[in-house]
Each structure stands twice: as structure tokens, then as C-alpha cells.
Amino acid sequence: MNEHSVKNFLEVNIQNALEKMGVFDARVEVIRPDTPDHGDLSTNVAMTLSKQLRKAPRMIAEELISHTDPSPFDKVEIAGPGFVNFYFNQAMFKRFVEFCEKPGFGRWDVGQSQPMQVEFVSANPTGPVTVANGRGAPLGDSISRLLEWIGYKVDREFYVNDRGAKIGHLGKSLEIRYRQAGGESCELPEEGYPGEYLLDIAKEMRAELGNKPLEMNDDARNEFFRTEAVARMIAWQRKVFEDFGIVFDRWFLETSMVESGEIDQAIKDLDSKGFLYKEDGAVWMKSTELGDDKDFVIIKSNGDPTYTATDIAYHRNKFARGYVHMINLMGADHHGHTGPMYAGLEALGYDKNKLEFHLYQLVHLFRDGKQVKMSKSSGEFVTLEELLEEVGKDAARYFYLMRSSDTHLNFDLDLAKKKTMENPVYYVQYAHVRCCAIMDDERAAGIADVDFAGFEGDAEVGLARELMWFPDEVRQAATMRAPNRICSYAERLAAAFHSFYHDCRVLGEEDIVAARRMKLVSSTRAVLKSCLEILGVSAPERM
């Protein structure tokens, strides 16, 4: 329950009416009509109850209306096949708009402070985060924010694959770069990482440590460059995410599970449950017994655990931490990974419903109307860092978030850089700026204290009608893990405000009008600010 929610408000009213009719178990759904002609709120409950009550929907609707407290409404109508449409009176608009500036407006307690975890990005520490896997960054962060808004305690986590062949190559590459930085002429191996970033890191280290690392014996030196490379890559990535407004609560190192024995233990447990067998020198998991379409390898014939094996151990570690729910954001290319993961965790007896894999589709960049080639060898930028430099944090985050994560994202760089109304992030931010401009005007002082009855006219009511949906939008967006819904809402609210701003003067009007409209302005400012906060976009006071 949330007293600020218009949906909850009507749900309660309808539940009460239904109880008077002797119906106690109905699932009441409140719908926001697509046009004000259909009321401010609507319900289809008369239709859904039709079968159970063996009555025509319109008859149920009539009975429902006769048992409903009419005081909050101008009118209540039956429409179409049996919708019941509710039209708020002015006092109700006033009531809900007045919630907007209350602390906690839009927040819910559905999570009851229970711990939830969101793992996102988790890119290999072998290079910079790219624009493609960078989509997970604002997405994971905003989903986390939404979950916090509905009352969960959220841990943001980044899983670092700091083990295995690729990391070996990374360490080796760094060593070569280190030698090059010292004037040695040597070349990167075939599988090495050719990016300039390792050379930069090598130079930096060289300045600190001189020739010392090269004097170690082979094992110590390999280990040194490996761990040093990973540590410095993480530090770099962490910095980029911070510039993006994202702070991870935890960077979980895969190697920590080697030291703790968790990987071995996970494999042992899978074995003791009877899910493992040997074939072709490798150890396999019988995931087909759990409904998967093929078995997968747990231990390679060289004795190393596979990525899947360590990831099962990792998720087991997560489960042991007691989260009520875990979300794992991954690029769509990791899709094939979910089957084996679920199989492994199910085999170990965990409730797989607690773990949610959320896949996001790929990103395409467009510049000058043409798609930017994303190959690493091309000169065009591909890193998140470069994107930030080019379009700025606000536009980058907003553009990443404005589309549903399960469609491909066409990121228009030119549009993102435009400071015009075509650019949705400016459209929304500018609405906020306008609110601030009015409120900061010296004529604004003191006019808010006048009491008034409600809102008048299409522009005022239209804005009030949009404002009051914020809590329900938050709830819906959080439930669907869909920050893009907040973008849509913010754009609708901004549009309603720009329209209001055009039609209705605030400053200089007679007291009661000014006070009424100022209420809408300050409420809009508060709600827009909250929207932008969820998106991780700044809410400027002037532009």
C-alpha cells in the first residue's frame, strides 16, 4: 500500500465496494485510460468478474458504482463493454499533486529493506569497457535505483574474471609493454593485447618501480604482471564508471574463489549429487537430465575448471549471502550461458527463481546518419570512456536508457550532442530549468501560502493528471526492470509542463491563481528531479 498511489487509492475503493457485494477474492486491476474522455482512472473488474458472478458486466458495473463512495469523483460512468470510468474532482487532483513534494513521494515499501543484488557489466578486465557492453552500466545502475525506490536494499556488483588464459596473455602483454617502456625492443605475442592502454599503464608503473619487476624469477614475474594488470585495469574501469555516476559496492574477483576453495567445493558437490561424468578426458555435467538440450564441460581435459564451473561457484556464493533476489544483466550474446547456469544451480538444490538473467540487446552507433563500424581495429571510438567524452554523461545515460533493453539500441551521436528540443534529454532537463526559473524569480516569494480548491483549465488539469501517476510509474518500471519507462514518463510530464507553461502565466497573476499554478510548478520540479535521479541524469537549475 502506498497512500500516494492513485492506483492503490482506487483499488481500495473498489475492494470495499466489492466486499459490500459479497465478493472477497477478486483481483482488481486499475487501468490508466488512454484518453481523458475515458476518465482519470478505470477498471475492468466488472468484465473479469462476469463469469464468476454469472452476470452481465454492465450489471456488475452498476452494482459496483452504487456501492462506491462517490465523494472523490465528479462522475463515475460505465463505458464500452463494461469498463467503469472514474473522473476525479478538483479536490482529488489537488490532493494528489500536494503529495508530490512530500518526502518519499514515488517511493514504495514493497522490498521492506530486504537485500537484493544486481550484477552488471562484468566485462573482462583485459581492455576498456566498450560502448556495446557499456549498455549494461547505466541499465544496471538505474534498475538498482528503481529497486531502491521500491524499498529494496541493493548491492551493485561487478564480477571480475581475473583468471584463465586471457588473463595470462594480459599479464604477458603488460610485461612486454613494460620492457618496451624501458627501451627494450620486443614484440607482443600473437594472442597479446595490442591496445595503447597497456603501454600507458606500463609507463606509469615504470616511473614508480623502475627495473625491479624484471629481476624477479619467471613465476613471480608472471604473477606480478598478471595481478598488477588486473588491478590497474579495474582501477581504470572504476574511474570510468564513476564518471558515469556509477559506484559498485563490490568487485568480486574470480581468483578469490580459488583461494577459498569454493570452486573445488562446488564441483565436488555437483559430483556428489551424481551429476558429473568423465568423457574424452574432461568432466561433464549431465544438464540434459535437468531439461537442457546438451551437456556441458565442467573440467577441461587439462584439469582447469571451465568458465561455467567457476560461475556456478560464484552464484553459489551469491546465494549463500542471503539475497531475496538476484538480477544478472548480460549482453544478449551470453544467452547460451543461462541454461547451464540454471542447470548447475538447480543440481545443487538452489531455487532458481531467485536468480533472474536479464539480457539486453546490442548497441549500434550512428554518426552522420551512418552506422559507426565497431571493429576494434577501426579508428572509430568504441569505448565507454570516449562516448562520455563525446556526448557527456547526461546524454550518454539517457540515450542508453531510453529504449527497452530487449530491442537493439540505435544510438544517434549527433542527436545526443544537439542542444535542441529534438534531443529528449534536453527537452526534459529544460522543463526542469523552467520550473527553477519561475521559482527562483523574486516575484515568487510568498505566493504559495494562499489556499485554493483545485486546478482549472486543460493545461493545469493535464499537468496535474500527469504528475499524480509518478508513484505508479516507478513501481511499474521497477517491476519490469525497465528504466526506459521513466524516460517515457519524464517526456510526457515535460510535454505537459511545456504546454502548461505556454498557456498559463504564474508570476503576476492574482494570488489564488498564482498559488495554484506555483503548486504545479514546484511539484513538477520535484517529480522531474526524481525522474532524472532514477536515470542518473543531472537536473540543472539553469542551462
Place this chain on the structure above:
RNA sequence: GUGCCUGUAGCUCAAUCGGAUAGAGCGUUGGCCUCCGGAGCCAAAGGUUGGGGGUUCAAGUCCCCCCAGGCACACCA
């Protein structure tokens, strides 16, 4: 070949876990503003929701079959 995602206005995308007449922005066309603002507002035109079946009071949404695009299908991570 198998699995997943996508297909909606000229373009980019929405559409409340099945709701009413499928909506925005851009673009096009035409209007409005001596304003707290032009980084603005209003309006019009633009649709067989890829195609075909099915489920029901109701389908862009759910099920089945096609078509098209994308992504995966390793002893990589």
C-alpha cells in the same frame, strides 16, 4: 539445423504482466507568441501492428505455422 530477441506512421521508438478510437518525437504541411520561456506551443496529414490461422467479452500483446533481420549454439570468457 536448434534456442533467444526483434519486426508497429517516411525515420527513431511507446503502448500500463490481454483492455476502449494503437500513441509520442523527428521529418512534412499549416498556424500561434510585445512572454516567467523560442532549446517553445497548437493543429493536420501519415497505420491491414511482417503474413496467415487459433484462443475470448476483448489480441500489437497469449498459442501454432510461415517470412525477414540480429545474437548465440566451444574442453573461450
